[in-house]
Amino acid sequence: MGRVNSLTVGGFRSIRDLEVKFETVNLVTGANGAGKSNLFNAFRLLKSAIEGRLTASIIEEGGLSSILWAGQREKGPVRLKLAVEIDPFHYTLEVGLRPQSEFPLFELDPQIKFEEVRLAGRVMVSRKTSVADMRTLEGPKEMRLDLVDSESIFAQIGDPEKYSYLYLLKEMVARWTFYHEFRTDSQSPIRRPAVGTFTPRLAEDGSNLGPAWYVIQNRGDIGLLQEIVSSALPELRVNASQTSIIVQQVGVKRELSASELSDGTLKFLCLAAACFSVHPPPLIAFNEPETSLNPQAVSALARLFKHCSEKSQLWITTHSEELARDVGRSTGCRRINLVKVDGETTKDGLSSRLGYREDEDA
Numbered sequence: 001m002g003r004v005n006s007l008t009v010g011g012f013r014s015i016r017d018l019e020v021k022f023e024t025v026n027l028v029t030g031a032n033g034a035g036k037s038n039l040f041n042a043f044r045l046l047k048s049a050i051e052g053r054l055t056a057s058i059i060e061e062g063g064l065s066s067i068l069w070a071g072q073r074e075k076g077p078v079r080l081k082l083a084v085e086i087d088p089f090h091y092t093l094e095v096g097l098r099p100q101s102e103f104p105l106f107e108l109d110p111q112i113k114f115e116e117v118r119l120a121g122r123v124m125v126s127r128k129t130s131v132a133d134m135r136t137l138e139g140p141k142e143m144r145l146d147l148v149d150s151e152s153i154f155a156q157i158g159d160p161e162k163y164s165y166l167y168l169l170k171e172m173v174a175r176w177t178f179y180h181e182f183r184t185d186s187q188s189p190i191r192r193p194a195v196g197t198f199t200p201r202l203a204e205d206g207s208n209l210g211p212a213w214y215v216i217q218n219r220g221d222i223g224l225l226q227e228i229v230s231s232a233l234p235e236l237r238v239n240a241s242q243t244s245i246i247v248q249q250v251g252v253k254r255e256l257s258a259s260e261l262s263d264g265t266l267k268f269l270c271l272a273a274a275c276f277s278v279h280p281p282p283l284i285a286f287n288e289p290e291t292s293l294n295p296q297a298v299s300a301l302a303r304l305f306k307h308c309s310e311k312s313q314l315w316i317t318t319h320s321e322e323l324a325r326d327v328g329r330s331t332g333c334r335r336i337n338l339v340k341v342d343g344e345t346t347k348d349g350l351s352s353r354l355g356y357r358e359d360e361d362a
Contacts, residue, residue: 002172009042010081011069014345025331028317030338035345036317040287046082050173052155064110071343090118177281182206182270184263191259196242200279206270213240220278232300264292275308285315302326
């Protein structure tokens with residue numbers, strides 16, 4: 001239960017229509033501008049919808065007009081479609097612009113056109129804009145007419161006993177963790193001591209690095225973690241107090257704090273802590289984790305991911321051929337190679353719309 005089997009994205013920036021079948025390790029590769037980050041961000045937006053934060057996340061992405069399909073459009077409504085199969089659920093969401101006939105106050109506000117939740121193949125929620133047919137686990141169906149049409153069903157149903165399946169799905173997805181980037185500037189929270197408290201996993205912004213490392217140090221596989229870190233950063237020895245990491249460097253007589261470490265070193269330590277969480281999320285997504293790392297650290301990063309894949313599904317977006325090769329060798333995963341063809345993000349250049357591969361004769 002809870003394993004992700006597939007993700008479908010349609011109408012999102014350069015992605016017209018793309019389906020990805022999930023394995024334990026999902027390695028997304030492609031040239032710069034191929035659409036790797038677009039696919040990653042669409043996946044994050046889906047998570048936000050199920051968490052009940054759809055509108056806020058669309059705003060963070062620049063608004064609906066910024067995320068809709070940017071290529072040549074056919075006649076008919078413009079829609080963003082997101083769908084995911086999470087055993088035993090299937091969730092589908094379609095979002096579009098508001099019709100002018102409604103005289104909207106904000107023309108670019110998102111409107112949910114369709115939303116569906118299936119449980120073991122059975123339709124439990126079927127929704128169009130503000131109206132939804134909903135079932136309980138016992139079977140009775142009721143119609144809801146009072147939904148706000150800019151937010152998902154998960155933000156509006158407040159009866160965990162009657163619709164317990166919605167809360168189960170929401171809880172599953174809320175545990176997914178997306179590491180997009182770690183701020184390493186002088187004001188970054190990673191460089192400051194954190195509040196000392198038990199933390200089962202690294203926060204998405206890395207702000208609890210010290211406590212997370214301390215927990216691994218006392219409850220996790222610290223021996224293997226130290227070995228991998230030493231292979232990447234041979235001059236450093238890393239420990240932690242309850243609030244901060246503590247680094248000893250060869251040739252330096254005093255201990256170093258996070259505020260004194262290089263950007264690449266700090267980022268690698270965050271990635272290491274994320275991969276060795278004592279209570280890892282069921283799915284962890286990394287977006288271009290190799291950025292700013294030295295070649296020695298990139299090789300060690302593949303070992304971190306191999307360890308992490310023993311307990312979590314992984315989504316790794318990378319433009320590093322070395323990292324892709326090492327991860328492929330250590331985990332046996334297949335690549336999801338993205339290629340942009342005539343402005344459209346495709347898998348291996350194959351498009352249902354265009355009907356050809358990039359390397360074929362036009």
